[in-house]
Amino acid sequence: xxxxxxxxxxxxxxxxxxxxxxxxxxxxxxxxxxxxxxxxxxxxxxxxxxxxxxxxxxxxxxxxxxxxxxxxxxxxxxxxxxxxxxxxxxxxxxxxxxxxxxxxxxxxxxxxxxxxxxxxxxxxxxxxxxxxxxxxxxxxxxxxxxxxxxxxxxxxxxxxxxxxxxxxxxxxxxxxxxxxxxxxxxxxxxxxxxxxxxxxxxxxxxxxxxxxxxxxxxxxxxxxxxxxxxxxxxxxxxxxxxxxxxxxxxxxxxxxxxxxxxxxxxxxxxxxxxxxxxxxxxxxxxxxxxxxxxxxxxxxxxxxxxxxxxxxxxxxxxxxxxxxxxxxxxxxxxxxxxxxxxxxxxxxxxxxxxxxxxxxxxxxxxxxxxxxxxxxxxxxxxxxxxxxxxxxxxxxxxxxxxxxxxxxxxxxxxxxxxxxxxxxxxxxxxxxxxxxxxxxxxxxxxxxxxxxxxxxxxxxxxxxxxxxxxxxxxxxxxxxxxxxxxxxxxxxxxxxxxxxxxxxxxxxxxxxxxxxxxxxxxxxxxxxxxxxxxxxxxxxxxxxxxxxxx
Numbered sequence: 001x002x003x004x005x006x007x008x009x010x011x012x013x014x015x016x017x018x019x020x021x022x023x024x025x026x027x028x029x030x031x032x033x034x035x036x037x038x039x040x041x042x043x044x045x046x047x048x049x050x051x052x053x054x055x056x057x058x059x060x061x062x063x064x065x066x067x068x069x070x071x072x073x074x075x076x077x078x079x080x081x082x083x084x085x086x087x088x089x090x091x092x093x094x095x096x097x098x099x100x101x102x103x104x105x106x107x108x109x110x111x112x113x114x115x116x117x118x119x120x121x122x123x124x125x126x127x128x129x130x131x132x133x134x135x136x137x138x139x140x141x142x143x144x145x146x147x148x149x150x151x152x153x154x155x156x157x158x159x160x161x162x163x164x165x166x167x168x169x170x171x172x173x174x175x176x177x178x179x180x181x182x183x184x185x186x187x188x189x190x191x192x193x194x195x196x197x198x199x200x201x202x203x204x205x206x207x208x209x210x211x212x213x214x215x216x217x218x219x220x221x222x223x224x225x226x227x228x229x230x231x232x233x234x235x236x237x238x239x240x241x242x243x244x245x246x247x248x249x250x251x252x253x254x255x256x257x258x259x260x261x262x263x264x265x266x267x268x269x270x271x272x273x274x275x276x277x278x279x280x281x282x283x284x285x286x287x288x289x290x291x292x293x294x295x296x297x298x299x300x301x302x303x304x305x306x307x308x309x310x311x312x313x314x315x316x317x318x319x320x321x322x323x324x325x326x327x328x329x330x331x332x333x334x335x336x337x338x339x340x341x342x343x344x345x346x347x348x349x350x351x352x353x354x355x356x357x358x359x360x361x362x363x364x365x366x367x368x369x370x371x372x373x374x375x376x377x378x379x380x381x382x383x384x385x386x387x388x389x390x391x392x393x394x395x396x397x398x399x400x401x402x403x404x405x406x407x408x409x410x411x412x413x414x415x416x417x418x419x420x421x422x423x424x425x426x427x428x429x430x431x432x433x434x435x436x437x438x439x440x441x442x443x444x445x446x447x448x449x450x451x452x453x454x455x456x457x458x459x460x461x462x463x464x465x466x467x468x469x470x471x472x473x474x475x476x477x478x479x480x481x482x483x484x485x486x487x488x489x490x491x492x493x494x495x496x497x498x499x500x501x502x503x504x505x506x507x508x509x510x511x512x513x514x515x516x517x518x519x520x521x522x523x524x525x526x527x528x529x530x531x532x533x534x535x536x537x538x539x540x541x542x543x544x545x546x547x548x549x550x
Contacts, residue, residue: 007160009151010222014222022226023227024226026228043147046079048142052107053107056081057082058105059105060077060082060083061105071217083160085174086206090518091519092117094121108125110128115130165328189219199246200228202236202245248293248300284318293319302323303527305407306323344406353366357398363397364391409427438463439492452505457514457515485511
């Protein structure tokens, strides 16, 4: 059989091939849909959206938690030929206005909790569909609507989705991806991280990000895998233990938190800790079963570098964690199977893609599934994609004899000190954070300065656990001055400094009396540092570190 040309075609093939298999559900099975039921709902919702005026070439937005209604409405809109995208749940009214206006969106589906913010945005919407209010159930079929003819009219080079970038250096850019491109990407990924009918995957990351949207939506559609939606990420550890997924993907911070939870819950007594350290097979097997990682075929970490000690922990436990690398602009760019994974690298370039390093060490990639461009922004598109089709990633990299790439920094985030020395702040930040789970996001500073300093925050979850253990209030203002906390931070910074060159080392730091949260002034929704914003907001604290002579 020939390959599907579009995602509606891929979806219809999967429905026909696996009608009675479970396609979508929640961990408690309060919602449970087979592929046939999924297909029936998509047909119904597509007709209803058509009656609201949604058609090929339009955009359709969602501001939803991870729930089956996301998949249902996304697929329905795709069958109409609409371009879909998601809005981060942490977005402010101003940010929502920008996205809806920039994309030219008239119809949005949302959770009730986000409806107020969407209305407050002032964007000129025609329809706001609130799931809990029954708006999807009340959709009326369009008169004379021909479902099959409509989805068959969708073309491979039509826009499938928009991925809006984090906006760390300005307004978010709308990355445009086609049906043809992302179907080609599936062919590449399947050679490294296979997915098939019978596999299970947990959807809990934001669908605004390409990772969840691709791996837990489009990839599952094309391969017939089951998606379990977890609306509240704080219940992730419980969901994993209930579901026992066969595939799993997480950002490095999630792997760190899962590690900390495991250490608190299962490795607190000396006997268990000693057995784990010795790699006792029965204990490792029992732990994997208890936490729900006993059926994993592969598990991914990506979006940022994972601390090597965290990576080593999961490998010791026998969890098949491997690193994948990609960008909103290119999707999947590099990776390796769990058996070929090498700590500290991002693996080899994706099958079917090309890579090379520029003269200044920037990683350039080219692949058939590259973005079409940035929406309404030919200037930015030309800056990212050169005339020969190479995407300038902004990542500085090096490669070994086996073709494994290692990211060593960001081209635009380099620290250049007063002596002209170039340094990667992310490498420094990872080094000083490895010694304690108490440390949350930290930012190294040193541009045009004689030495480096750091702004350090505490991890909210670890801080609460520590405060409970020692009997103090879980208040960052109090904890930032607590001598026990400061001693752990000092020890971690000292240990990290030993791994860095003298010029890279952190000479002074301050622990800020606040938590940095995703989507706030300091962090993007994907936990990337807003370095410029942080430098401006904490200018006094930075100046004080350099003014001090003690």
